[in-house]
Amino acid sequence: xxxxxxxxxxxxxxxxxxxxxxxxxxxxxxxxxxxxxxxxxxxxxxxxxxxxxxxxxxxxxxxxxxxxxxxxxxxxxxxxxxxxxxxxxxxxxxxxxxxxxxxxxxxxxxxxxxxxxxxxxxxxxxxxxxxxxxxxxxxxxxxxxxxxxxxxxxxxxxxxxxxxxxxxxxxxxxxxxxxxxxxxxxxxxxxxxxxxxxxxxxxxxxxxxxxxxxxxxxxxxxxxxxxxxxxxxxxxxxxxxxxxxxxxxxxxxxxxxxxxxxxxxxxxxxxxxxxxxxxxxxxxxxxxxxxxxxxxxxxxxxxxxxxxxxxxxxxxxxxxxxxxxxxxxxxxxxxxxxxxxxxxxxxxxxxxxxxxxxxxxxxxxxxxxxxxxxxxxxxxxxxxxxxxxxxxxxxxxxxxxxxxxxxxxxxxxxxxxxxxxxxxxxxxxxxxxxxxxxxxxxxxxxxxxxxxxxxxxxxxxxxxxxxxxxxxxxxxxxxxxxxxxxxxxxxxxxxxxxxxxxxxxxxxxxxxxxxxxxxxxxxxxxxxxxxxxxxxxxxxxxxxxxxxxxxxxxxxxxxxxxx
Ligand code: CA
Numbered sequence: 001x002x003x004x005x006x007x008x009x010x011x012x013x014x015x016x017x018x019x020x021x022x023x024x025x026x027x028x029x030x031x032x033x034x035x036x037x038x039x040x041x042x043x044x045x046x047x048x049x050x051x052x053x054x055x056x057x058x059x060x061x062x063x064x065x066x067x068x069x070x071x072x073x074x075x076x077x078x079x080x081x082x083x084x085x086x087x088x089x090x091x092x093x094x095x096x097x098x099x100x101x102x103x104x105x106x107x108x109x110x111x112x113x114x115x116x117x118x119x120x121x122x123x124x125x126x127x128x129x130x131x132x133x134x135x136x137x138x139x140x141x142x143x144x145x146x147x148x149x150x151x152x153x154x155x156x157x158x159x160x161x162x163x164x165x166x167x168x169x170x171x172x173x174x175x176x177x178x179x180x181x182x183x184x185x186x187x188x189x190x191x192x193x194x195x196x197x198x199x200x201x202x203x204x205x206x207x208x209x210x211x212x213x214x215x216x217x218x219x220x221x222x223x224x225x226x227x228x229x230x231x232x233x234x235x236x237x238x239x240x241x242x243x244x245x246x247x248x249x250x251x252x253x254x255x256x257x258x259x260x261x262x263x264x265x266x267x268x269x270x271x272x273x274x275x276x277x278x279x280x281x282x283x284x285x286x287x288x289x290x291x292x293x294x295x296x297x298x299x300x301x302x303x304x305x306x307x308x309x310x311x312x313x314x315x316x317x318x319x320x321x322x323x324x325x326x327x328x329x330x331x332x333x334x335x336x337x338x339x340x341x342x343x344x345x346x347x348x349x350x351x352x353x354x355x356x357x358x359x360x361x362x363x364x365x366x367x368x369x370x371x372x373x374x375x376x377x378x379x380x381x382x383x384x385x386x387x388x389x390x391x392x393x394x395x396x397x398x399x400x401x402x403x404x405x406x407x408x409x410x411x412x413x414x415x416x417x418x419x420x421x422x423x424x425x426x427x428x429x430x431x432x433x434x435x436x437x438x439x440x441x442x443x444x445x446x447x448x449x450x451x452x453x454x455x456x457x458x459x460x461x462x463x464x465x466x467x468x469x470x471x472x473x474x475x476x477x478x479x480x481x482x483x484x485x486x487x488x489x490x491x492x493x494x495x496x497x498x499x500x501x502x503x504x505x506x507x508x509x510x511x512x513x514x515x516x517x518x519x520x521x522x523x524x525x526x527x528x529x530x531x532x533x534x535x536x537x538x539x540x541x542x543x544x545x546x547x548x549x550x551x552x553x554x555x556x557x558x559x560x561x562x563x
Contacts, residue, residue, distance in 0.1 A: 026396045028310065029268060029320025031068035031110060032061055032376065036088035036328045036369075037098060042345040043331040047381040057327045057377070058098075062105040064387040065394025069102045070110040070270070070322045071095040072168065073150060075128035076117045077346070078353070085118050085354035086367065089346030092150035099159025110163040110322065111154060112210065112270075113190065115143060115175040118350075118358050120168045122212060123451035126358060127176030136182045139175060140189045147193035155201065164205055165238060165270065166190035169212040171219055172450060180223060184230035191233040207233055210270050212240035213450065214255040215247045224263050236319070237263070238270030243305055244292035245521065249312045256316035269313050271324040273374040274305035276386070281379040283335025284348060284368025285493075289518045302374075303389040307399055323386075325371040330379050335368060342366045416560040419476045419484075420540060423557045426456040435460070438469035438545075452553045454489040454523055459553035462492075466548050473541025476559050481534045483563045487527040488542055492517035492552015499545045502526040506538035517552050530562070 037057060047057040058069070073095045077085040088094070099109040114120035117128050127134070131142050147166070154161055166187045167174040174183045191207040198205040209227060211220050227234055237259050241252045256267045275288050276299045295301040295308075310321050331341045331348075342348030348368040355362040372379065376386050392399045421432045425446050435444055443464035453459040460472055486504045495517050504511045515526040531538065540559055544552075 022398060023396050024310070024393050024398045025314055026394070027319075028314055028393070029068050029322075030066055030310075030390055030394055031070050031320060031322035032066050032326035033070040033072070033112075033271070033322055033324045034058065034061070034098060034102075034327050035070070035072045035090045035095075036325075036347060038094055039084075039088045039090075039345045039347040040327060040329065040331065043341040043347040045329055045331055045347070045381065047327070047329075047377055048383070050383055050387075052382065056101075057381075058101055058105055058107070060383055060387070061326070061376075062102075062107055064383070065391045066107060067394065068108050068110055068163070068320070068322065069098065070112055071098055072112040072114055074114055074117050075146060076130065078117075079356065080129075083343075083353035084346035084351060085357065086342065086346040086348050086351040087119060092153050095150075096154040096157035096159055099154050099161060100157045103158055103160035107160070108163075109154070109159050109161045110165065110208075110270075111151065111161050112165040112168055113147065113150070114168045115146075115186070115190075118354055119361070120170075120174070121451070122169055122172050123449065124358065124361060125170070125173040125175060125178070129357065131175065136177065136185065139177070140186055143175065143186050144189040144193045147190045148197055151194060151197045155197070162203075162205055163208055163236070164194045165208045165210045166194065166234070168210050169240060170209065171211050171213055171216075171223060180226045181230070184223075184226035184232060187227060187234065188230045188232040195233050206235045206266070208236040208238045208268075208270075209234050210238040210240070213246070214239055214241065214251050216456070217255060217258060220255070220259070221262070224259070224265075228263070234265065236266040236268060238268050238322075240271040241269050241309060242272060243274065243294050243309070244288060249308060252309065252312050253316045256313060256318045260317050267316075267318045269309060269318060269321040272306065272309050272321060273324045273371070274302045275373045276302040276378070276384055277373045279373060279379075281330035281372035282332065282338055282368045284338070284370060285519055286373050287370045287519065287521060288374065290522055292522075299385040302384065303386040303399070306386055307389055307393070310393055311398060323376065325374055326376040328369050328371045329375045329377050329381055330369060330372045333379075338368055339366045342368055419479060419559045419561075420474060420557045421476075424453070424455050424555050425458045425460055433460075433472055433474050435472040436470060438471075439467065441466040441468070442470075443468045444470060444472070447553065451521070452491070454491070454553075454555035459555040461553045462544065463551035464548060467497075467546070468548070468550060469545045471541055471543040472554065473539050474557070475537055475539045477537040479533050479536055479538065480561070481536075482532075482561050484531045484533050484538065484559055485527065485529050485562045486511075486531060486538070486540045486557075486559050487525060488540070488557045489555045490515060490517060490524045490526065490542070490552060491521055492550065493519045494550050496547035496550060497545075498547070498550060499543075501543045502528060502541075503543060504528050504531055504538055504540050506531055506533045507535045517550075
């Protein structure tokens with residue numbers, strides 16, 4: 001197995017370097033999601049071209065060879081009293097303006113209907129307020145009507161829409177439904193509406209379903225089977241692929257090839273990104289705040305990451321790649337000053353007005369941009385090296401030299417046996433784990449929530465209004481004498497007075513590695529290497545002490561033999 005992986009890695013590297021001098025397909029779609037642009041402009045954000053002259057961000061993208069924009073569309077992202085929810089406040093009317101502007105610059109549009117009034121992703125698929133209380137039949141009809149109306153509005157305004165996503169990251173639900181067959185039926189109605197609108201206007205529109213979590217390909221297969229059973233007129237599958245969340249490029253390669261081969265669908269990358277800096281531009285912390293490895297965190301690393309994704313996707317048979325959050329730059333440096341702009345124009349990720357609609361994710365406060373370090377423009381609106389790379393790709397060349405920037409790919413671990421039982425808590429029998437609280441409050445639970453899990457959907461989750469002091473451990477038995485390696489994965493935030501420790505007890509010795517959570521989904525991987533074991537067993541665990549309101553998850557514990 002190990003030899004096989006090395007062979008594949010060598011082949012991929014050889015391919016990369018060979019491809020650097022080769023042509024890149026000019027028909028490949030190069031898109032950028034610009035959903036926040038009007039909110040940004042209203043907030044006073046400016047952009048410039050490569051010469052430093054003030055310029056329309058869409059014009060800079062078009063001149064850089066971007067041929068598609070992508071726009072999410074929320075049904076009604078307002079509280080009904082004129083306050084927007086944030087994230088661009090983008091409904092069909094706002095999308096129509098942006099799509100028309102892009103069309104005037106020669107760019108086509110991918111419309112991304114969330115069928116929600118706010119963010120839809122694997123952690124939430126809330127039905128629009130107007131659909132509250134509807135059963136599946138009524139909701140299917142409402143979704144069909146809404147799709148026809150919203151798409152018609154965008155086309156009437158002059159938008160050049162040639163792709164429509166019916167739902168956003170719908171692996172586990174859509175529009176308040178989580179039954180896969182009901183979701184498939186809703187998607188079938190959305191696709192039918194899109195096809196009818198297109199036929200009525202004599203244009204071609206590709207219908208798309210958008211999936212994420214490609215490392216769980218079995219789930220993708222289940223959703224596509226349900227869509228087929230529902231007779232969905234779905235032409236294409238869009239995949240989210242963020243290198244720091246979704247495994248190495250081999251996962252992307254495999255998912256694209258499998259969907260093309262197994263389901264006969266066109267495939268494209270609907271979302272990807274990479275940070276050019278770890279600095280925060282607007283006083284609102286970023287989703288990726290520590291170095292994820294894989295590529296350098298720099299403008300060149302960002303360009304290299306996109307080129308790698310494009311190269312891998314194209315080689316596997318995908319039709320295009322869309323970059324996410326490309327224009328979502330800071331509205332200003334100081335969070336204190338920015339708050340009024342975020343609230344007024346919706347240029348941050350959420351306003352306090354969204355809290356009533358999505359209380360699980362939105363606090364009673366105005367949030368900023370958590371993506372400014374992954375935009376394609378720097379904090380002052382100047383285009384980054386990634387747009388030079390897009391230009392070369394659009395002209396049919398893989399940029400020379402960038403492949404060499406790529407650092408080692410995140411290859412799957414070899415087939416070393418993990419001696420931890422139920423290491424990711426996916427199995428309902430968790431009797432092998434011992435979790436103890438050192439204070440009266442019990443802050444932890446086993447949470448089935450895919451966005452907080454490192455692998456699978458379940459993780460050991462904690463949060464409390466009181467100060468926390470707890471541990472989780474498992475004693476692993478039946479170990480041959482040898483040297484072992486122990487590790488686990490951790491993410492979380494709001495750490496105050498915190499001490500987080502991975503520990504191992506073996507042969508009467510205790511080994512410890514401290515680590516620290518940074519922000520949501522920024523996975524830490526503490527490791528204890530070279531632990532000698534002669535007594536047949538060891539205990540692996542994590543102890544956490546932190547002040548009230550800290551939160552996080554632990555997942556995928558591992559004990560493997562290294563020699
Ligand atoms: Ca930020």
